[in-house]
Amino acid sequence: MTTTRHDSARAAVELSTVRKVYGAGDRSVTALDGVTIDFPPGTFTAIMGPSGSGKSTLLQCAAGLDRPSEGQITLAGTDIGRLDEKKRTQLRRDHIGFVFQAFNLVVSLTAAQNVELPSRFAGRRVGHEQVAAALAAVGLAERAGHRPGELSGGQQQRVALARALVTRPDVLFADEPTGALDTTTSREVLRMMRMLVDREGQTTLMVTHDPLAAAVADVVVFLKDGHVADRIGLSREPESRNAASIAAHMARLEA
Ligand SMILES: Nc1ncnc2c1ncn2[C@@H]1O[C@H](COP(=O)(O)OP(=O)(O)OP(=O)(O)O)[C@@H](O)[C@H]1O
Numbered sequence: 001m002t003t004t005r006h007d008s009a010r011a012a013v014e015l016s017t018v019r020k021v022y023g024a025g026d027r028s029v030t031a032l033d034g035v036t037i038d039f040p041p042g043t044f045t046a047i048m049g050p051s052g053s054g055k056s057t058l059l060q061c062a063a064g065l066d067r068p069s070e071g072q073i074t075l076a077g078t079d080i081g082r083l084d085e086k087k088r089t090q091l092r093r094d095h096i097g098f099v100f101q102a103f104n105l106v107v108s109l110t111a112a113q114n115v116e117l118p119s120r121f122a123g124r125r126v127g128h129e130q131v132a133a134a135l136a137a138v139g140l141a142e143r144a145g146h147r148p149g150e151l152s153g154g155q156q157q158r159v160a161l162a163r164a165l166v167t168r169p170d171v172l173f174a175d176e177p178t179g180a181l182d183t184t185t186s187r188e189v190l191r192m193m194r195m196l197v198d199r200e201g202q203t204t205l206m207v208t209h210d211p212l213a214a215a216v217a218d219v220v221v222f223l224k225d226g227h228v229a230d231r232i233g234l235s236r237e238p239e240s241r242n243a244a245s246i247a248a249h250m251a252r253l254e255a
Pocket residue numbers: 022023029030031049050051052053054055056057058
């Protein structure tokens with residue numbers, strides 16, 4: 001099956017009264033408690049909130065990696081709750097890219113081979129030109145033949161970004177993509193993500209603890225105890241000014 005593609009507007013993600021409860025009885029934990037939120041096409045959203053507020057759970061459910069206990073999630077125009085496991089896998093393959101804190105690169109393969117590998121596994125071989133273009137887009141055209149051990153942390157995360165974006169997914173999910181990087185390198189990766197959203201228009205959801213990381217987004221969503229506690233739009237202010245107002249919001253939430 002090929003999932004329906006809504007080309008007129010690149011896919012947004014929508015959650016409607018989503019609840020996610022882990023476990024049962026006395027030991028159950030409500031990670032998401034009636035979350036309704038939409039992520040418009042082409043927007044870059046940072047998801048923040050205290051530890052345990054439900055950020056990763058939201059990302060996992062929105063990406064179809066986990067099922068909500070209640071509520072509806074629409075991705076690429078498809079109600080993912082109605083899909084069986086095979087079709088959800090297909091939806092993810094056709095529409096979604098992922099980057100994580102750990103770069104998850106195969107150490108014995110070159111940057112180009114790492115970019116190509118997942119699509120090959122998924123039976124959707126991408127051509128050499130696509131791989132070269134994806135590496136060029138993250139500024140690593142000259143490093144296609146290098147193995148991860150020969151690249152810096154920031155460069156490795158850029159290879160992971162190229163791998164996530166080589167199939168031009170509608171939505172990019174990023175879980176703490178700069179969590180393992182120092183400040184300077186983080187900034188380089190974040191600017192690249194920002195540039196790619198502006199250029200390619202993929203809807204991007206990024207979980208982060210770092211106000212400086214969130215500062216490159218268009219919108220910051222704050223979770224608290226499984227609820228959306230706040231949502232602020234950012235203007236293209238200098239990042240440091242955005243970061244300061246995000247940090248102030250976080251401090252109020254955690255107070
Ligand atoms: N597999 C699981 N089984 C049971 N409880 C879980 C599971 N995954 C998450 N939780 C609980 O659900 C709540 C939300 O967790 P989640 O990981 O989504 O929070 P988070 O905001 O991403 O936290 P952090 O910033 O610490 O990574 C927490 O109370 C957590 O302990």
